[in-house]
Amino acid sequence: MERERTTAFSEACNAGEPAVAPDGKGDPFAWFASMLPNCLEYAKAAKAEGRPIVGITCEYTPRELIVAAGAVPVCLCGGSADTIPTAERDLPANLCPLVKSTYGYHAEKGNPLLEMADLLVVETTCDGKKKMYELMAESRPVHLLELPQKAEDDAAFEHWAGELRALVAVLAEKLGGSPSQDGIESAIRAMNRERSLRRDLAALMQSDAPPLTGRQLLDCRSIIAGVPVALEQYERTLDMLRAGEARGEMNSGVRVLMTGVPIVRGAERVVDIVEGAGGLVVCMENCTGVKPILDDVAEGTPDPMHAIAEKYFALPCSVMTPNERRQTTLRQLAEEYRPQCVIELIWQACLTYDVESFFIRRLAEEELGIPYLRIETDYSPSDSARIETRVQALFETVRGRSVAETRRG
Amino acid sequence: MICAGIDAGSRTTKIALMGDGDEVLLASAVGEPGACTATQAEELFEKTVAQHQVDRDRIGRVVATGYGRAALQMADTTVTEITCHARGVQFLEPRAATVVEIGGQDSKIILLDGNGGVRDFVMNDRCAAGTGRFLEMVAERLDVGAVGLGELAAGSQKPATINPTCAVFAETEIIGLLSAGAKPQDVAAGVQETVATRMATLAVGRAERPVVFAGGVALIPGMASALSRALACQVEVASAPQLTGAIGAALIACREA
Numbered sequence: 001m002e003r004e005r006t007t008a009f010s011e012a013c014n015a016g017e018p019a020v021a022p023d024g025k026g027d028p029f030a031w032f033a034s035m036l037p038n039c040l041e042y043a044k045a046a047k048a049e050g051r052p053i054v055g056i057t058c059e060y061t062p063r064e065l066i067v068a069a070g071a072v073p074v075c076l077c078g079g080s081a082d083t084i085p086t087a088e089r090d091l092p093a094n095l096c097p098l099v100k101s102t103y104g105y106h107a108e109k110g111n112p113l114l115e116m117a118d119l120l121v122v123e124t125t126c127d128g129k130k131k132m133y134e135l136m137a138e139s140r141p142v143h144l145l146e147l148p149q150k151a152e153d154d155a156a157f158e159h160w161a162g163e164l165r166a167l168v169a170v171l172a173e174k175l176g177g178s179p180s181q182d183g184i185e186s187a188i189r190a191m192n193r194e195r196s197l198r199r200d201l202a203a204l205m206q207s208d209a210p211p212l213t214g215r216q217l218l219d220c221r222s223i224i225a226g227v228p229v230a231l232e233q234y235e236r237t238l239d240m241l242r243a244g245e246a247r248g249e250m251n252s253g254v255r256v257l258m259t260g261v262p263i264v265r266g267a268e269r270v271v272d273i274v275e276g277a278g279g280l281v282v283c284m285e286n287c288t289g290v291k292p293i294l295d296d297v298a299e300g301t302p303d304p305m306h307a308i309a310e311k312y313f314a315l316p317c318s319v320m321t322p323n324e325r326r327q328t329t330l331r332q333l334a335e336e337y338r339p340q341c342v343i344e345l346i347w348q349a350c351l352t353y354d355v356e357s358f359f360i361r362r363l364a365e366e367e368l369g370i371p372y373l374r375i376e377t378d379y380s381p382s383d384s385a386r387i388e389t390r391v392q393a394l395f396e397t398v399r400g401r402s403v404a405e406t407r408r409g
Numbered sequence: 410m411i412c413a414g415i416d417a418g419s420r421t422t423k424i425a426l427m428g429d430g431d432e433v434l435l436a437s438a439v440g441e442p443g444a445c446t447a448t449q450a451e452e453l454f455e456k457t458v459a460q461h462q463v464d465r466d467r468i469g470r471v472v473a474t475g476y477g478r479a480a481l482q483m484a485d486t487t488v489t490e491i492t493c494h495a496r497g498v499q500f501l502e503p504r505a506a507t508v509v510e511i512g513g514q515d516s517k518i519i520l521l522d523g524n525g526g527v528r529d530f531v532m533n534d535r536c537a538a539g540t541g542r543f544l545e546m547v548a549e550r551l552d553v554g555a556v557g558l559g560e561l562a563a564g565s566q567k568p569a570t571i572n573p574t575c576a577v578f579a580e581t582e583i584i585g586l587l588s589a590g591a592k593p594q595d596v597a598a599g600v601q602e603t604v605a606t607r608m609a610t611l612a613v614g615r616a617e618r619p620v621v622f623a624g625g626v627a628l629i630p631g632m633a634s635a636l637s638r639a640l641a642c643q644v645e646v647a648s649a650p651q652l653t654g655a656i657g658a659a660l661i662a663c664r665e666a
Contacts, residue, residue, distance in 0.1 A: 376534055390532050393491035400526040
């Protein structure tokens with residue numbers, strides 16, 4: 001039984017290459033390839049030093065407050081199909097695979113990072129997650145942030161700011177770390193630095209011939225925020241990729257803007273299908289792509305708590321209503337990354353992204369004037385061949401259009 | 410030179426040979442339905458070439474499409490069935506604006522760009538509810554063939570209501586209906602309606618006229634009229650509905666040659 005429990009996580013860990021050599025030479029992606037074991041080591045060391053581990057499962061949860069409280073924020077979103085059968089003992093089958101996989105790790109006690117967590121800070125985003133947390137709270141300490149969903153409403157924002165003030169009190173009470181104003185300010189600067197490095201990496205894809213693929217960019221991400229080694233690795237990867245770009249190392253393909261649901265570690269199948277079929281994912285407007293890193297928290301303001309609340313409340317998740325900001329963001333990204341098509345990924349039973357796809361299709365086809373493909377799937381690979389056919393047909397259409405335009409032009 | 414298209418579908422292989430200068434269909438073949446293998450597809454190809462006394466050396470280029478396209482060693486290149494059906498339907502029915510294609514395991518709506526290309530398309534996801542395989546499954550349950558299903562449906566006065574969202578649920582529903590005494594003809598008609606409704610849902614009101622119906626399912630009596638009712642517009646069956654993919658592939662081979 002013990003062996004079974006750790007399978008999904010250890011497989012994910014073992015998928016990577018050994019960590020980067022201390023001289024900093026070699027593959028720029030090496031540290032990220034073994035990001036999971038690296039993060040596990042980091043969390044173990046932090047815990048041994050007496051720093052609490054705080055599990056998070058959403059980009060709305062402000063890492064700054066957890067870091068300022070002296071704790072380590074660890075993302076616990078599940079990307080493994082293997083934990084889903086266990087999850088389905090308690091959860092309905094017709095639920096988002098990300099929610100089920102995360103819960104499966106919980107039920108199997110299969111994610112060592114979750115097992116280490118002293119507290120989970122979660123939020124009311126989608127109904128699936130919200131109700132899943134109630135089940136998790138039966139056996140784990142969980143604090144729920146109530147995220148209001150009227151994105152443009154002042155009272156909704158005030159409520160959110162209040163939830164974050166309450167979180168500071170909860171962190172102090174449960175973990176004994178009461179963050180000072182200076183502590184919060186320095187956490188803001190550290191998180192801004194991480195966001196800025198990830199933004200720079202993502203921006204490399206704006207090139208006509210980017211030095212990395214969408215999948216490589218997706219892998220350059222740490223599930224623990226603010227790990228000093230990870231920040232060094234972002235810098236190093238940037239340097240090496242810029243040098244590679246200067247040497248003429250480049251990628252090409254049909255330029256794809258991906259949008260929709262997050263693609264957590266282990267669930268990258270559709271990105272691989274897209275890039276395997278001749279596409280290049282130049283931008284991912286989702287929670288594992290640029291969505292959470294486009295805006296920083298304002299530094300040096302008299303009220304850093306307010307600044308944090310503002311940054312996070314502005315995230316354009318489909319749980320918000322109306323969610324105009326997502327379309328504004330997509331327009332901006334289309335200008336910067338010049339995609340030839342939009343592919344929207346929707347995890348099965350993700351109702352909010354599913355319904356919102358109506359607007360995204362309209363935006364792509366009518367406003368941006370590029371083809372749109374919606375892919376609804378889950379973590380099981382059984383539909384890979386069908387998805388591949390649709391993606392290939394999309395690219396044939398894109399190429400057919402550019403041939404026709406060349407002839408006309 | 411002669412160009413060839415092979416549509417290695419999930420249930421049937423289709424072959425088309427075309428002269429590349431004048432784009433004339435020289436020969437075609439439709440294989441026996443069943444689980445198709447690459448070997449069977451290549452055998453059918455050789456048989457067609459021999460039967461029509463086509464000079465093997467004059468075949469300049471072969472394009473494969475369909476579910477099994479990647480497994481065909483003899484193909485020079487592969488193109489998806491979406492692009493091929495669009496091209497094939499435009500060749501057979503030049504006025505077509507929309508293609509409704511229902512094959513063995515896929516169903517698709519393709520909006521054409523007026524030049525034989527694809528403007529947009531939608532395809533069914535995992536579920537087989539709107540596909541030929543689903544109709545076959547029901548036909549087996551009612552102890553008739555796929556064509557017999559259409560003939561049976563023609564005798565219905567009151568088609569049964571069947572949930573269009575899932576093939577597995579639908580089969581359970583059909584068993585329930587039959588055991589509750591529903592007439593087989595009403596079940597057959599209900600199943601045709603449900604496949605047509607499913608296609609209309611996939612089209613989300615975007616099907617533009619003229620709508621051309623292609624794929625093996627277009628050969629089943631009553632399907633085109635069920636589709637016409639569901640889409641609220643006249644649906645015409647392509648002149649060789651099973652061959653549109655293979656013809657499209659051959660035409661693309663001509664263009665690339």
